[in-house]
Amino acid sequence: MNTNMFKYLFSAMCCFILFFQVSCKEPQTLGSPKNLTVSEGFENPLGFYNSKPSFSWQLPVLYEVKNQTAYQIVAATNPELLPNNPDVWDSNKQESRQSTWINYQGKALKSRQKVYWQVKYWNQDDIASEWSEIKNFELGLLGNSEWHAKWIGLDTKKEKILGSQENIIHRVQYLRKGFELSAEVASARLYITAKGVFDVAINGEDVSDDVMPPGYTPYKARLETITYDVTGLIVSGQNTIGVELAAGWHSGRLGWKKSLWIDTESPKVLCQLELTMKDGSKQMILSDEGWEGTTNGPIRISEIYDGETYDANLEMSGWATNNFNDKKWESVEAFPVSNDIRLEPKRHTTVKTKIELATKEIIEKDGAVIFDLKQNMVGVPLLKVPMKKEQTLKVRFAEMLSPDGTFYTENYRSAQSTNYYTASKDGVVEWMPKFTFHGFRYVELSGFDTSKTPSKNWVTGLVQYSDFEQNGTFASSHEKLNQLQNNIVWGLRGNFFDIPTDCPQRDERMGWTGDAQVFGPTSMFNADVYKFWASWLQSVRESQYDNGGIPWVVPDVLLNNKVSAGWGDVCTIIPWKIYFRTGDKKILEENFETMKRWVAYHETRSKDYISSMDGFADWLQPLPANGNNKGDTSHSLIGTAFFAHSANLTAKTAKALGKTDAFKKYNTLYKNVSKAFETEFFDENGKVKEGTATQTSYLLGLAFGLISEDNKAKAKKYLIEKITEADNHLRTGFLGTPLLSEVLDETGEIDLMYKLLFNETYPSWFYSINQGATTIWERWNSYSKTDGFNPQKMNSLNHYAYGAIGEWMYERIAGIAPLEPGYKTIRIAPVPGEPLTSASANLNTPYGEVASAWEIKDKGFFLNVTVPPNTKAVIEIQANTSQEIFVNGEVFKESENLKLIEKGTSVFKLSAQSGSYNFQTTIKE
Numbered sequence: 001m002n003t004n005m006f007k008y009l010f011s012a013m014c015c016f017i018l019f020f021q022v023s024c025k026e027p028q029t030l031g032s033p034k035n036l037t038v039s040e041g042f043e044n045p046l047g048f049y050n051s052k053p054s055f056s057w058q059l060p061v062l063y064e065v066k067n068q069t070a071y072q073i074v075a076a077t078n079p080e081l082l083p084n085n086p087d088v089w090d091s092n093k094q095e096s097r098q099s100t101w102i103n104y105q106g107k108a109l110k111s112r113q114k115v116y117w118q119v120k121y122w123n124q125d126d127i128a129s130e131w132s133e134i135k136n137f138e139l140g141l142l143g144n145s146e147w148h149a150k151w152i153g154l155d156t157k158k159e160k161i162l163g164s165q166e167n168i169i170h171r172v173q174y175l176r177k178g179f180e181l182s183a184e185v186a187s188a189r190l191y192i193t194a195k196g197v198f199d200v201a202i203n204g205e206d207v208s209d210d211v212m213p214p215g216y217t218p219y220k221a222r223l224e225t226i227t228y229d230v231t232g233l234i235v236s237g238q239n240t241i242g243v244e245l246a247a248g249w250h251s252g253r254l255g256w257k258k259s260l261w262i263d264t265e266s267p268k269v270l271c272q273l274e275l276t277m278k279d280g281s282k283q284m285i286l287s288d289e290g291w292e293g294t295t296n297g298p299i300r301i302s303e304i305y306d307g308e309t310y311d312a313n314l315e316m317s318g319w320a321t322n323n324f325n326d327k328k329w330e331s332v333e334a335f336p337v338s339n340d341i342r343l344e345p346k347r348h349t350t351v352k353t354k355i356e357l358a359t360k361e362i363i364e365k366d367g368a369v370i371f372d373l374k375q376n377m378v379g380v381p382l383l384k385v386p387m388k389k390e391q392t393l394k395v396r397f398a399e400m401l402s403p404d405g406t407f408y409t410e411n412y413r414s415a416q417s418t419n420y421y422t423a424s425k426d427g428v429v430e431w432m433p434k435f436t437f438h439g440f441r442y443v444e445l446s447g448f449d450t451s452k453t454p455s456k457n458w459v460t461g462l463v464q465y466s467d468f469e470q471n472g473t474f475a476s477s478h479e480k481l482n483q484l485q486n487n488i489v490w491g492l493r494g495n496f497f498d499i500p501t502d503c504p505q506r507d508e509r510m511g512w513t514g515d516a517q518v519f520g521p522t523s524m525f526n527a528d529v530y531k532f533w534a535s536w537l538q539s540v541r542e543s544q545y546d547n548g549g550i551p552w553v554v555p556d557v558l559l560n561n562k563v564s565a566g567w568g569d570v571c572t573i574i575p576w577k578i579y580f581r582t583g584d585k586k587i588l589e590e591n592f593e594t595m596k597r598w599v600a601y602h603e604t605r606s607k608d609y610i611s612s613m614d615g616f617a618d619w620l621q622p623l624p625a626n627g628n629n630k631g632d633t634s635h636s637l638i639g640t641a642f643f644a645h646s647a648n649l650t651a652k653t654a655k656a657l658g659k660t661d662a663f664k665k666y667n668t669l670y671k672n673v674s675k676a677f678e679t680e681f682f683d684e685n686g687k688v689k690e691g692t693a694t695q696t697s698y699l700l701g702l703a704f705g706l707i708s709e710d711n712k713a714k715a716k717k718y719l720i721e722k723i724t725e726a727d728n729h730l731r732t733g734f735l736g737t738p739l740l741s742e743v744l745d746e747t748g749e750i751d752l753m754y755k756l757l758f759n760e761t762y763p764s765w766f767y768s769i770n771q772g773a774t775t776i777w778e779r780w781n782s783y784s785k786t787d788g789f790n791p792q793k794m795n796s797l798n799h800y801a802y803g804a805i806g807e808w809m810y811e812r813i814a815g816i817a818p819l820e821p822g823y824k825t826i827r828i829a830p831v832p833g834e835p836l837t838s839a840s841a842n843l844n845t846p847y848g849e850v851a852s853a854w855e856i857k858d859k860g861f862f863l864n865v866t867v868p869p870n871t872k873a874v875i876e877i878q879a880n881t882s883q884e885i886f887v888n889g890e891v892f893k894e895s896e897n898l899k900l901i902e903k904g905t906s907v908f909k910l911s912a913q914s915g916s917y918n919f920q921t922t923i924k925e
């Protein structure tokens with residue numbers, strides 16, 4: 001036998017043995033669970049906030065895994081103890097289909113503790129899976145008593161530098177401390193926060209790439225603390241820690257209330273470096289009076305609204321390293337940590353630079369050079385510009401150019417949004433501002449070395465937002481609809497800068513509650529923002545007034561005790577929407593008290609259930625008869641509608657939480673307010689009474705279920721009349737717009753909704769796209785090619801509210817919606833309509849990825865659906881007979897995976913187990 005033949009026979013034998021083994025052996029274990037997270041979607045968090053977390057995982061996509069019937073979680077202080085000797089928690093085998101939000105029930109956990117955990121599941125046939133990989137979480141410092149450090153900083157108020165609005169400017173502080181370690185370090189954690197914003201370095205190395213930490217909370221109530229693993233930065237022997245500290249939201253100009261800027265507290269930092277040595281001993285390096293500081297560093301001024309000024313002549317090379325002489329620096333002031341402001345680990349992710357945008361075009365105009373990124377964005381520019389010593393580079397920003405090519409900055413209002421950089425030598429300067437951010441598409445530079453020809457690589461846009469990932473995609477056959485989706489996503493990226501902001505560029509950038517309420521649901525499809533919202537809702541709770549009112553903005557920097565209907569209702573709407581999309585009851589538990597107090601506040605502002613709560617009404621309704629930003633809809637009608645809606649959501653919350661009495665109470669209240677609403681504002685024919693009949697008044701009545709069964713069809717008829725009167729155009733502002741699609745869809749007017757969505761003329765979504773929009777605008781007519789900019793200065797070109805249509809695009813154009821909380825049952829019901837020939841979306845649900853993609857071609861309707869494990873889907877498909885439906889190439893017949901549950905006149909409802917399906921039907925003529 002020659003060697004080749006031997007090889008051949010040998011390998012054939014091996015194959016045979018292998019095949020025999022594989023085919024004869026029943027699978028003993030299944031593939032392990034995936035995507036393990038704790039609480040609101042954290043993966044291996046460090047400095048975690050929650051000592052009673054919940055656990056979630058996803059089942060792998062495998063033919064043999066349809067559902068989970070049981071699970072087991074084990075947790076230990078050391079990964080080596082897993083899975084057999086868990087010393088923290090063993091859930092034991094639990095018969096349960098639940099694979100998300102399982103509450104921890106092990107030993108009490110304390111600050112700094114690191115817990116390792118893993119999970120396994122049993123499938124529908126009671127076959128166990130492999131254990132998952134081991135994940136962990138490490139708690140931060142959970143209470144003020146854990147802090148031994150002191151608040152430190154320089155008195156920056158005493159210089160009395162005044163800013164653009166006579167606001168006190170606090171110069172940026174540079175603070176440092178050297179320390180010596182005699183032993184070798186095994187592990188090091190830096191716990192840190194600031195009254196202001198900071199950047200920290202150890203031995204000259206940046207500790208992180210976080211942008212403006214710790215972030216923005218109601219500072220009088222709570223400050224977030226951050227934990228960094230700095231083990232790799234500490235050496236034995238001499239070390240140095242250095243902190244740059246700026247005013248940020250805490251001590252800078254924010255909002256419009258001058259009295260609040262005049263007397264802001266000088267920024268301070270609090271940090272505690274905890275070291276565990278290799279010999280097991282522990283040591284702490286604290287912020288205290290032993291630190292030195294200066295304000296004579298290169299960052300001279302940094303304000304969120306006004307921008308940053310940098311003087312390279314004042315650079316202090318190596319200031320955060322051991323070899324720096326700080327003799328000329330001052331000793332800092334130190335203050336003990338008090339109990340009145342809670343120090344809690346940050347409960348969502350910090351802002352980071354997420355995307356880099358290259359300059360697409362350079363425009364030279366009247367001596368200035370303008371860099372066009374072709375995308376309205378939020379963050380800072382990274383500059384690489386040739387300069388001559390002592391030249392000062394001026395960096396201006398704009399969202400758009402005026403028709404004559406000049407910079408349009410009127411809409412920044414009092415925000416200067418300008419950076420300055422003074423060069424200390426000739427050559428290319430590389431710089432980016434650190435403690436400010438801008439909303440812009442264009443960057444204008446002047447003051448550089450004019451002997452050099454401007455080049456695109458001088459300016460790169462660093463896009464900054466809270467560090468979350470994309471959670472879904474939407475695409476279609478229509479270019480403008482795809483641009484709209486793009487604009488929605490950019491609106492999200494631009495206004496999720498630690499808190500949900502109304503706009504990112506002018507002298508606001510505040511957590512306007514109404515805008516958040518309107519856009520929140522759409523954001524949840526596009527990005528993984530559960531933790532972002534849960535965190536901000538904590539700020540909402542902390543900002544609620546004693547009388548139950550919710551302020552206009554959260555954190556409340558207006559401090560005017562004013563409340564607006566449709567704005568304050570964010571505290572009922574967002575928790576409910578989050579619950580429905582995640583299935584996590586914790587969000588309801590956390591917010592239930594606030595909801596009740598808000599509804600009680602509604603009650604105090606109404607008589608016989610009719611509200612007198614004022615507010616911004618249907619803000620920025622287009623073409624208002626009265627010319628007012630508040631639109632034409634009756635304020636009392638709006639107030640009463642939201643009173644009813646919030647009572648209803650509170651009732652639903654009570655029900656979900658098993659609180660029967662509370663459910664009855666709020667449900668009765670909802671019914672009473674609804675009845676009063678209809679009697680007060682609608683006549684017996686379902687028509688809105690004189691003076692208040694707007695699209696929005698009908699939408700509110702229909703969307704919130706406030707119109708009696710008998711009158712619904714009539715009210716709908718009047719709504720359609722209103723739309724027809726407007727030549728099939730919308731006439732809705734902030735409050736009405738998100739309800740349009742919902743109401744028209746539910747009342748069977750999908751064609752009309754398609755008409756509104758695909759309108760090209762004002763007012764419509766595509767109108768702004770036709771004028772060149774790359775984000776969602778504040779107004780339906782912020783700009784037009786023929787008339788230029790809206791003359792009002794309140795004219796943001798990056799305001800996410802009208803992007804609320806995104807929810808309907810996912811849920812109905814592509815067709816993915818939850819039927820049960822958390823997508824345990826999914827509704828796949830796309831509604832194809834002219835002019836689309838295809839649409840698709842995918843979405844990361846708590847159970848895994850759902851996909852729906854349809855296409856019309858050659859008189860056929862093709863639908864591809866993916867249903868994740870441990871869920872089921874109800875798929876609605878149009879056909880006249882089941883013979884017309886083809887599944888994976890064959891005529892539909894019932895199987896274990898796919899059952900017919902309802903046959904309407906032309907729609908078949910199928911129940912589908914997890915898996916992938918290709919449907920095909922014939923298009924009806």
Ligand code: RAM
Nearest residue numbers: 502508512514515616619
């Ligand atoms: C504007 C804000 C916000 C809106 C309020 C009423 O100043 O930008 O969008 O909610 O007014």
